[in-house]
Structure formats: structure tokens, C-alpha cells
Amino acid sequence: MADDAPIATGSAKVFPAPVYDVVQRADRWRMPPGKSAGRIYVWSGLGLLALGLLLTSVVVLAEQSLDASDLPYNRWFFSLAQDHIALQRFAQEFQVLGSGNITAPLGLAFGLVLMALRRWHWLAFFAASAIGGLVISETLKNTVQRARPEWSEPFFSEHGYSFPSGHTLSGVTTWVAMGVVVMFVLPRPWSSVLGWVCVLIGVGMGPSRLLYGVHWVTDVLGGWLFGFGWLLVVAGLCLRRWGSGPED
Numbered sequence: 001m002a003d004d005a006p007i008a009t010g011s012a013k014v015f016p017a018p019v020y021d022v023v024q025r026a027d028r029w030r031m032p033p034g035k036s037a038g039r040i041y042v043w044s045g046l047g048l049l050a051l052g053l054l055l056t057s058v059v060v061l062a063e064q065s066l067d068a069s070d071l072p073y074n075r076w077f078f079s080l081a082q083d084h085i086a087l088q089r090f091a092q093e094f095q096v097l098g099s100g101n102i103t104a105p106l107g108l109a110f111g112l113v114l115m116a117l118r119r120w121h122w123l124a125f126f127a128a129s130a131i132g133g134l135v136i137s138e139t140l141k142n143t144v145q146r147a148r149p150e151w152s153e154p155f156f157s158e159h160g161y162s163f164p165s166g167h168t169l170s171g172v173t174t175w176v177a178m179g180v181v182v183m184f185v186l187p188r189p190w191s192s193v194l195g196w197v198c199v200l201i202g203v204g205m206g207p208s209r210l211l212y213g214v215h216w217v218t219d220v221l222g223g224w225l226f227g228f229g230w231l232l233v234v235a236g237l238c239l240r241r242w243g244s245g246p247e248d
Contacts, residue, residue: 028187028188029184029187029188030183030184030188030191031184031244032184032239032243032244033239033243034239034243034244035239035240035243035244036243037236037239037243038235038236038237038238038239038240038241038243039236039240040236041232041233041235041236041239042232042233042236042237042240043236044232044236045228045229045230045231045232045233045234045235045236046229046233047229048225048226048228048229048232049225049226049229049230049233051225051229052164052222052225052226052229055218055221055222055225056140056144056163056164056222058218059144059146059163059218059222060144063146066216066218067149067216070149070216070217070218071149073210073217074149074210074213074216074217077207077210077211077213077217078149078151078210078211078213080211081155081211081212081213087211088155088211090204090208090211091155091208091209091211091212092155092156092212093208094167094201094204094205094208094209094212095156095167095208095212097201097205098166098167098170098171098205098208099167103130103170103174103175106174106178107126107130107174107178110126110178110181111123111126111127114126114181114185117185119181119185121238121242122181122184122185124238125177125180125181125234125235125238126177126178126181128234128238129173129174129177129230129231129234129235130170130173130174130177132173132230132234133169133170133172133173133174133226133227133230133231134170134173136169136226136230137164137166137169137170137223137226138166140163140164140222140226141160141161141162141163141164141166142161144161144163145161146161146162146163146216146219147161147162148161148162148214148215148216149162149213149214149215149216151213154213154214155212155213156212156213156214158212158214162214162215162216162219163216163218163219163222164219164220164222164223164225164226165205165206165209165215165219165220165222165223166223167205167206167208167209167215167223168205168206168209168215168219168220168223168224168227169222169223169224169226169227170205170227171201171202171203171204171205171206171223171227172202172203172205172223172224172227172228172230172231173227173230173231174202175198175199175201175202175205176198176199176202176203176227176228176231177202177231177234178198178202179194179195179196179197179198179199179202180195180199180235182194182195182198183195183196205223206220206223206224207220
């Protein structure tokens with residue numbers, strides 16, 4: 001009888017105890033999209049990957065022309081950082097956050113936490129996104145071999161090839177992916193705070209590379225296209241495999 005007693009929620013609505021528990025749980029925990037959304041995610045991701053490959057072909061076939069078209073925008077970002085010490089520090093901090101010295105152990109630790117929590121589906125999503133993103137980045141860099149921008153007084157001397165921006169791509173496939181997992185694995189409000197921090201760090205990698213002067217504008221664009229494209233494909237495949245609800 002006590003279990004069926006109505007419980008006030010602080011508003012005009014009153015629920016029986018079992019219903020209130022469900023409502024309260026739904027309010028604190030996010031539910032992933034259903035299985036039917038997987039197809040949309042996959043096709044959207046494939047579309048972004050196709051645009052990334054189109055941009056890659058332009059870089060390969062017309063690198064000098066593309067460098068010339070990128071240069072005015074790169075000068076604007078670089079000059080902006082030169083004039084504002086706060087932007088320089090922002091770029092420096094994100095240089096460290098996006099390096100393998102940080103993302104590799106952080107990603108490994110995050111994966112171990114998911115294993116300890118037995119969140120195997122989320123572990124598969126995160127691992128596929130992060131590892132696949134690294135493979136895509138390194139394969140394209142060594143295939144395209146685009147030279148980096150050169151400045152008379154650079155903030156930092158970066159090594160390796162330029163296209164696509166590895167920090168930008170892994171910012172999406174590692175940091176944004178981690179944020180997505182956090183949003184669904186932890187309850188509100190912690191999931192919102194920590195999840196969005198990870199997402200903003202991941203997306204912020206792109207502008208930081210332009211301010212630091214170590215990538216062309218189209219390197220960052222390519223990193224976003226391949227990063228978000230791969231993230232959506234992985235998310236879509238996971239939803240098709242483990243999502244709830246009927247298939248379309």
C-alpha cells in the first residue's frame with residue numbers, strides 16, 4: 001500500500017511511487033538513440049568521409065594553389081594569436097592536451113574504467129572511434145605528405161606532415177567520443193558538465209592549430225570531416241548492433 005502512495009514532485013504533477021521512480025530515473029539518465037537512428041548516422045558519416053576524400057584529392061592535385069588560397073586565412077589566425085597572449089596560451093595548452101603523451105594514456109585509462117564498469121558496448125564504441133581515428137590520420141598524413149605552413153617567427157616547430165590535422169581529428173574521435181560516452185554512462189548533472197567539457201576540448205583543437213600556425217585551414221577542415229565522419233559511422237554501426245527499438 002505504501003508503494004502505491006502518490007508522491008509529490010514539487011510541482012502540480014503527482015505520480016504513484018513506481019511511476020515516479022521511472023520518471024526520476026529517466027530525468028537523471030540519458031537514453032541513447034534507437035536502432036532506427038543508426039542508418040542515418042552511418043550515411044551521414046559516410047557523406048562526411050566522402051567530402052574528406054574529395055578535399056584530399058584537391059590537396060594532392062593542387063597543393064600549391066590550395067596553400068595560396070589558405071594563406072590569407074592562416075595569416076589572420078596567426079596574427080590574432082600574436083596580438084593576444086591569451087590566445088597564444090590557449091593554443092599552447094591545446095598543443096599539450098591533443099598530443100599523444102596525453103591522449104594515449106587518457107584514452108587507455110578511460111577504456112579501463114569502462115571495462116571495470118562492464119560497459120562493453122560503450123567501450124567498443126570508444127575504442128573503435130579512437131583507434132580508427134588514429135589509423136585514418138596517420139594513413140592520410142603519410143599518403144598526402146603536405147608540408148606545413150612556415151613563419152619567420154613561429155610559436156612552435158611542429159614535425160611531420162600537415163594534412164589532415166591530427167590534433168583536430170583525434171580531438172573528435174577521442175575527446176568528443178569520450179564526452180559522448182560520459183553523457184550516457186554518468187547521471188545528470190555530472191554527465192552534462194564532464195561530457196560537454198570533453199566535447200569542447202575536442203572541438204577546440206581545430207582553432208588552436210590555426211592560432212599556433214602549425215596547420216593550414218584546409219588541414220583543420222579535413223580533420224573535422226574525417227573525424228566527425230568516422231565518429232558518426234562508428235556510432236551508427238553500434239546503434240544498429242546494440243540499439244533499442246525496431247529496425248527501420
